[in-house]
Amino acid sequence: MNTRRLKAFITIVDMGSITRAADALHIAQPALSQQLVSLEEHFKRKLLIRSQQGVVPTEAGKVLYSHANAILRQLGQAEVDVLDAGQALSGRVSVGLAPFSVAATLAMPLLTEMRKRHPGILLHLVESVGQAYSQLVSNGHLEIALLHGSGGIKGLHYEPLVVEEFFFVAHADFDFDDEGGPVNVSQLSSLPMLLPPAYNFVRRAIDRVFSQQGAAINIVGELEAVKSIARAVDAGLGVTIMPKAIAGRIQSESRDVIIRSIADPGIEETLSLCVSDRTPMSEPAAAVRELLLELTSGL
Numbered sequence: 001m002n003t004r005r006l007k008a009f010i011t012i013v014d015m016g017s018i019t020r021a022a023d024a025l026h027i028a029q030p031a032l033s034q035q036l037v038s039l040e041e042h043f044k045r046k047l048l049i050r051s052q053q054g055v056v057p058t059e060a061g062k063v064l065y066s067h068a069n070a071i072l073r074q075l076g077q078a079e080v081d082v083l084d085a086g087q088a089l090s091g092r093v094s095v096g097l098a099p100f101s102v103a104a105t106l107a108m109p110l111l112t113e114m115r116k117r118h119p120g121i122l123l124h125l126v127e128s129v130g131q132a133y134s135q136l137v138s139n140g141h142l143e144i145a146l147l148h149g150s151g152g153i154k155g156l157h158y159e160p161l162v163v164e165e166f167f168f169v170a171h172a173d174f175d176f177d178d179e180g181g182p183v184n185v186s187q188l189s190s191l192p193m194l195l196p197p198a199y200n201f202v203r204r205a206i207d208r209v210f211s212q213q214g215a216a217i218n219i220v221g222e223l224e225a226v227k228s229i230a231r232a233v234d235a236g237l238g239v240t241i242m243p244k245a246i247a248g249r250i251q252s253e254s255r256d257v258i259i260r261s262i263a264d265p266g267i268e269e270t271l272s273l274c275v276s277d278r279t280p281m282s283e284p285a286a287a288v289r290e291l292l293l294e295l296t297s298g299l
Contacts (some may be wrong), residue, residue, distance in 0.1 A: 004155055006068040008035045009047070013065050015056040040062070062139075069140025070279040077282040090120030091284040095292075096133040096145035097125060099226060100162055100202040101271050102245035103146035104297055121284045132199075137274050143285045145274045146292065148201030161296045166205065166267035167247035168260045170239040182210060182263035190213040192238040196231050197222045205269040206241050213265070226250070233257060236281040241267065245299075271296075 012021040018036070022029040040047050057065055080091045093273065095110070097103040107125055114123055119184035126133075126142060131181045133145040134153055151158035168183050170176060176183075176191055176247060187211070196203045197219075210217050220238050223229045230242050231252040234257060242250065273292060 003072060005035045006072060007219075008032055009039055009061075010065060010068050010072070012036065012048065012055060013057050013061070016056070018055060021182050022038050024051060025241065031106065035220070045145045049184045050114060052176050066139040069109060070276070071139060073143075074279070075282070076280070081283065082136055088267075089118045089287055090122075091282060092124060093144070093279040093282070093285045093288045094126065094142045095230070095288060096136060096142045097127050098133065098145070098147045098201070098271070099127050100110055100196055100200060100246060101148060101243055101269075102148070102162060102296075103271060103298055105245050105249070106292070108293065109295055110288075113255055113295070114172035114288065117291070118284070118287055121287065123288070133250050137276055141274070141278070143275065144289055144292065148205070148271060149274075150270045150272055155276060155278050156274055158272040160270050160272045162271040162299050163268050163291070164243040164245070164271055166202075166241050166262060166269070167244055168239065168262055169232060169233055169247045169250050170258060170260075171254075171271045172256045172258050174236060174239060176239070176260070178260070180260075183214045184262070185210060185215050186264075188241070189237075189260075191217055192218055194221045194223060194238040194240045197224060202241075202243065205267055209265060209267045216255045217228040230254070230257075243269070280283045 008021070008025060011025055012018055014224055015024060016019040017034055019029055022032045025032065036048065047060050047064060048055045064149035075089050098106055107127065111123060114121055121158060133142060133147045133157060134149070136142040136154055137145050149158065150160050168188065170222065177187055180205065195206065207217070221232060223232065224247055227247070232238060233240055233250060234254040238288055241262070251257045251259050273289065275289070
């Protein structure tokens, strides 16, 4: 076993093709295929399923992919730690910030404060709507994530930080029964809703409460970006429901947008700090975690 084979395997899985992986690694395809054969012989397991469309990992391959990412990241951090022993903290730390949450407001404070305290740490911030952060932490692509949810996934540790209350957001000229106070779910069921896709945790929380109340949701658009939802609401194309921090951001970008709390019942979701409980946290990652806890404690 050597790290060269592990890196080759990771590249094959990421590329979904042995041919593309060979090009990316600048080695001949037969040599790369032989490295894969050596890995499968070592583990006595088939690691990839091959087809005309490319390759996908088997269940054993998925396990190796997760461990290989963690091993290579730890090796890289070990080299940095040895070279910088006794010096200031340095190294790369990957952090996921859930975009439809208060976590999305922390990117600039996190970058600013890390530059002051630990300028040697390179922050890699991920703010993607199309990937499951819990899976990225599990397979080693992220070391830390701030995400919606409170746990229950094997191999991950969740630390609940904030319970986010959701608010109704609409253009001031939108025709709905508004007396300036809280709105309830029954009032919202007939309104044209602009929401994230069904896989999004914000959407799941909204769907759950509406379902519990036996209320339908009139969805007229599913948008993956907060900015797109904000523009559509500002244009009067529909209304939305967002966590308080995102609702406030939408309102701040347009003088004609109003927000209202939701009652009977309220809608909320837990924001948690998620890390792997299988891989030891590096010293730079621990420093980032402490800063994230500090920043969220003031929310």
